Amino acid sequence: MAIPKIPLDRWIDQAVLWLEEHLGTFFNGIRILIEAIVHSFEWVLLGIPALIIxxxxxxxxxxxxxxxxxxxxxLGLLLILNLGYWDxxxxxLALVLTAALISIILGIPIGILSASNMKFQNVITPVLDFMQTMPAFVYLLPAISFFSLGVAPGVISSVIFAIPPTIRLTTLGIRQVPSDLTEAADAFGSTPMQKLIKLELPLAVPTIMAGVNQTIMLSLSMVVISSMIGAQGVGADVYRAVTQTKVGIGFEAGLAVVILAIVLDRMTQSLMKTKKGRG
Incomplete structure (x- = not known):
């Protein structure tokens, strides 16, 4: 006897329609906020002369x-300017900074809660596994439904894809704080908030910054995918080159992404180190 198929796709579609109908104003407010943040970053980055930046x-x-x-x-940024991909x-970069900012604002508090509550961690861990393993293209469908086309769904997709490292490594960093230090803080009568701000977070900063670094890199990897739903930037050039089979343009645009990724990666990696050495 054939096993009846579970109509999961219909249930999900109905849930999306229900959310669109009852929370449309909420999603519209989020879209306006995200677009304002992105445009603010763009206004600064495009308003300052390239050579000064x-x-x-x-x-x-x-x-x-x-x-x-x-x-x-x-040399890398001058090459980008020379190739005509500066704007x-x-x-x-504005999209990446927005996605990273949202991921940090949401991810660090969630990581702190996960570190202090084992039951919450048991719940959030499979959710993070799901977010990291689900194909990124799948996130575009509900993002388009809730936020229409443009930069907002691209940023939301990037946040969902990129936030797990910040949450995981914030949790790990706080839990790696030596127990003798936390016991000493308790012995001196520190409140949980004092212990968190003055002891645990400062010691966990290198590990947290490792999560932020990975979040930024994952956000940058979403630029091409985001261009498929209206997000502008170098990703749109890469996507256009792929659809039109223009290898040269695709290589140039991809090179701009690589240069930006290396610069951001090296700068954020340096923040993981307690001592900086100059070579």
Whole structure:
């Protein structure tokens, strides 16, 4: 006897329709907020002359890492400017910064709660597994339904795809704080909030920053996918090159993404180290 098929797809479609009908105003408010954040980043990044941004980025790279990364930052960003992808690269950076900002604001508190509550961690862990293993394209469908086309669904998809490392590594960092230090804090009469702010979070910062680094890299990996639903930036150039089989343009746009990824990765990696060395 054939086993009847569970109409899971219909249940999900009905749930999406119900959410659209009853929470449409809420989703519209989120869309407006996300678009405002993205456009604010774009206004700053596109309003400042490119050479000034390159100089500031190089100084930051030198301060955080070393002169080699600073030199790479200058040469890489000048190459992007020369190839004509500067504006689109800044749009991509605005999307990445927005997704990373939202992921950090949501992810760190969730990670702290997970570290302090084993029952909550048991619930959130399979959810994070689901978020990390579900194909990224699947997130686009409900994002389009709730937020229409544009930058908002792209940012939301990036957040869902990229937030798990921040949550996981925040939890790990707090739980790795030596027990003798927490016992000493308890012995001195510290409240849970004092212990968290003055002891656990400072010691967990390198591990938390590792999660932030991974979140930024995963957000950047979503730029091409986000371009399929209206998000602008270098991802749109890559997607256009793929659909039109223009290898040269695709390589140039992809190179801009790679340069941006390396610069962001090296800068955020340096924040994981308690001591910076200059090479």
């Amino acid at each position: 390159i100089l500031l980025a190089a100084l930051l790279a030198y301060r955080l890492v070393n002169w080699k990364i600073a030199l790479f930052t200058v 689109h690269t800044m749009m991509t």
